[in-house]
Amino acid sequence: MLFKMIILIVSALFVTTMAENSELQIVQSNGLFTNKLYNILARKEGNVFFSPISAHAVLAMSYLGSAGSTEKAYVSSLGLPSLAATADGYEKVTSKLNNVPNVTLLIANKVYVNKGSTLKENFKNAVVNKFHSEVENVDFASASKTAGVINSWVEDKTRNKIKDIISPNDLNADTRLVLVNAIYFKGNWQNKFDKGATRTEPFYLNDKDTIDVQMMHINKKFNYKHDESLKAKVIELPYTNPEVSLVVILPDEKDGIKDLEKKLEKFDLTKITEGTWNTEVELALPKFKIETTIPLKDPLNEMGLGEIFDQSKANFSNLIEGQEPLYVSKVIQKAFIEVNEEGAEAAAATGFTFKNKVIKQKEYFLADHPFVISLVHGGKNSKSVLFYGKALEPHSADSFKAPVGLPIQEEKPDFLVVLSENDN
Template sequence: MLFKMIILIVSALFVTTMAENSELQIVQSNGLFTNKLYNILARKEGNVFFSPISAHAVLAMSYLGSAGSTEKAYVSSLGLPSLAATADGYEKVTSKLNNVPNVTLLIANKVYVNKGSTLKENFKNAVVNKFHSEVENVDFASASKTAGVINSWVEDKTRNKIKDIISPNDLNADTRLVLVNAIYFKGNWQNKFDKGATRTEPFYLNDKDTIDVQMMHINKKFNYKHDESLKAKVIELPYTNPEVSLVVILPDEKDGIKDLEKKLEKFDLTKITEGTWNTEVELALPKFKIETTIPLKDPLNEMGLGEIFDQSKANFSNLIEGQEPLYVSKVIQKAFIEVNEEGAEAAAATAVIIVTLSDHGTEYFLADHPFIFVLKYGPTILFEGKCVRPKSGDSNIAPTGKPVADPLAHDIHIKLED
């Protein structure tokens, strides 16, 4: 049997009251998941970009259909609370994310069920009432047609930024379920960059090699700090809704990205802006665009969630009526971000397939070498990435002076089978 999920990246939010403890647990779990996944993805050379909340949400939906040792694997590897708390927490998170003023932030879930299968009542109630998901019956045996239906839904929810999340080869007569989460963000800076100040400048790939990039410039007050423990500068760029922001973490040394990543391995990124103060900053930031497709099976296996892919151990007995053995064959995430003078646009999608079987004067922040960035809403991390070679759609020049083709992409795929 095949169970497939697609998730598009979105963000979560903060909570303060006892009644919202389940939401806080989801935010904290997502923060832990973000760190673990980034540390694995960052081992590869090149740019990194993904939506932790998108992948986390779709995995959380599949968690609700698990039992036995598989259920325990979700808890131990992802730090998820109880099944009930996970459902309640995501109900609050999803509602808040879809009601953020002054920016465009959308998160949506969808469950596609094979026409001959029936969701168990408890699972169906949870995904519909807690994850605000629609449920649609499809014929997975008609792979091309059904893949088109799913891909069209994803494209619509991500404003055509995420395409072809599902391949017809991912579906067949054994596919029983596809869970999809889509997230889309578009926001304008609270302080826009002047396009007339953007100019071609060098960006250091390491301590000596450079490429030419389109560097944006602005001199305004931002939340800023120099973190001695990280040996890095941190700046927060708010959007028109200041609760939503892009945080840039720039190592002091031009070749300091690896050292910074090591220091951040155990760092709670939801607290990265603590200790910043509002001060005048002369900021230079490159325009960049990153598109990724990332296979998540190996990273999830390394996190301790390998059992969901094991045909002999996976237990998804709370998903579908009947006794068919189900397991995850594939998890897929595609993500996109573009940062320019106006602001940023980002989207993501993830799929899981289960088959049977203060004022201190002007500071200077010159992002002319690799840096890490986080797009967040309150303490909820929506997206995280690493920019080691900016590409804006404009000229991209290699150290030799010759144009280079750099898609700045990664792929993430996860598939479930019986």
């Protein structure tokens, strides 16, 4: 009999003294995963928004319990390093992300285990000591009660932004494990937008059709570049801690989003701000708010991770004591982001300059047509991608779906994976 495992994710990161290589491997793996998942999600019409690090972290946790061909599927589809390097790398990443001053960046993991089941010692040690996960025994047969317990934990970790990540219908007596990762971010801009400068302006859905948006305006120094290979402008908007920033990638052409997406397919997103310089920019960005619920089973299957959902092939023999075979029955992520003028006064200049650049005049960045956004953490030449998406139809913050690069107020995603018992 095969039992199901559910994994919910709210991201968490941790740093140790392990070799820097393991951390870099995780950052690069997450960058590749971001590209692959986005390329699949972007086929559908409308805005796209998700947290790659949250999904990647929970999948990495489940990877630690895999074996045989299932373990190899994780490596080939997600680009994960060895089991040991993955655990060590996430320890470093999680530590860094949970210790970022001057902004609120919270990442947390939790493993819910069915009463009567026992985690294998190696897996338990890894998720507790490396992913800093809590472990709690619950009764999955009491589906409504246990779903309430899990949802309450997620709501608490995401400041009530993510609700009902799991349904009682996702749980039953065959459920053996639920892995949850949650990530929450709230930060103020280093350079604040003046609310008095926000006004209604047109946003081009293509080269001719427009909608009205609430466009924010600011004239300050930002890290900026025009990338000839992407045929797009790139600007980095730092928060009060400049290690965290919102990167906006704006195609040159009003109808250039599809072309930009094709170019980004092979682009190393961890280095998206490489080559920028600090210069005066007249910036216009719309306010936006996006909330998404994304079933990830089909995208992960397309990425080559379908074996984890296959009751006859999935091998999670390193998760639970005994002979109960497990498979993943469900993977879901919920994400939320809101961007507006809120922000603190500049606390410090980032000081990123290139000596071979001579600033002769200010640059202009008018985000009046679809663009890509990325919330990142890290140095100028290497970024961890925390959130990623695109704004196709930005609306005012009072409506409900558009992204534009602004002071990000709050955002957070949840990720759910379910491992179940096989009926065969």
